[in-house]
Amino acid sequence: MRNIFIACDTSSVQKVKKIIKQSQIKINGYKIGYKFGLEFFYSKNGRKFIENSKATNIWLDVKVFDIPNTSFASIKSLRDLKHVSYITVHISGGLEMLRTVKKAAKKYNKKLKILGVTVLTSFSNSTIKKVGHTKSIKDLVKKQVALAKAAKLNGIVCSAHEIKFIKKNCKDMEIVTPGIRLKGEKKNDQKRVMSPKEAFKNGATSIVMGRSLIKGNIKNNIQKLISSLN
Numbered sequence: 001m002r003n004i005f006i007a008c009d010t011s012s013v014q015k016v017k018k019i020i021k022q023s024q025i026k027i028n029g030y031k032i033g034y035k036f037g038l039e040f041f042y043s044k045n046g047r048k049f050i051e052n053s054k055a056t057n058i059w060l061d062v063k064v065f066d067i068p069n070t071s072f073a074s075i076k077s078l079r080d081l082k083h084v085s086y087i088t089v090h091i092s093g094g095l096e097m098l099r100t101v102k103k104a105a106k107k108y109n110k111k112l113k114i115l116g117v118t119v120l121t122s123f124s125n126s127t128i129k130k131v132g133h134t135k136s137i138k139d140l141v142k143k144q145v146a147l148a149k150a151a152k153l154n155g156i157v158c159s160a161h162e163i164k165f166i167k168k169n170c171k172d173m174e175i176v177t178p179g180i181r182l183k184g185e186k187k188n189d190q191k192r193v194m195s196p197k198e199a200f201k202n203g204a205t206s207i208v209m210g211r212s213l214i215k216g217n218i219k220n221n222i223q224k225l226i227s228s229l230n
Helices: 013-022 046-052 070-077 094-107 125-129 137-150 160-169 195-203 218-229
Strands: 002-007 029-036 058-064 085-091 113-117 155-157 174-177 204-208
Touching: 002 046, 013 046, 013 218, 029 218, 058 070, 070 094, 085 094, 094 113, 094 137, 113 137, 113 174, 125 137, 125 160, 160 174, 160 195, 195 218
Parallel strands: 002 029, 002 204, 029 058, 058 085, 085 113, 113 155, 155 174, 174 204
Antiparallel strands: none
């Protein structure tokens, strides 16, 4: 079963309730999930909603990135959110941090899967050089994936453009791809994008879609997605 995560990019609990209610549509071979990022989690009632939500397949996209001790403590502080299935960490935090996060998850929530974030899909080769990297995105992602594998993370978050070479080395890991757009849609702040069908064809186990699904009529947007997958 492959996942289609809907990015609930809002600070409004009412809007999230609407997203969940209107996205209860069965898609053969796929499972709908919900990704909650910093915008919602940091909002006044965001964490409380996630704690009490009856929604399944929840991904907490907080991208943990700190010294090992603080990273361990951050996972510990989420130990009450037992129904959260996934959480993200920045692979750039290093091997020790990744292993520490994995250790914390094993101690406080054995069901929690750790996803390592590689290079954000808003970056291009030119923009990544501006922050000091001398390697190409492809070479940098290869090194990051090796770290994630060494730390025994459950999966990788990457652009769909990197799936093929990641798949060769991470056959047992989940590959989650943001930056997914339906045909004819604007890229907005994303640089490395791909269609849902192409991403799954390349080997993604999950895709993430936000504006494409939650802007406008959600049910109609999901029907467009289903058509694009056929």
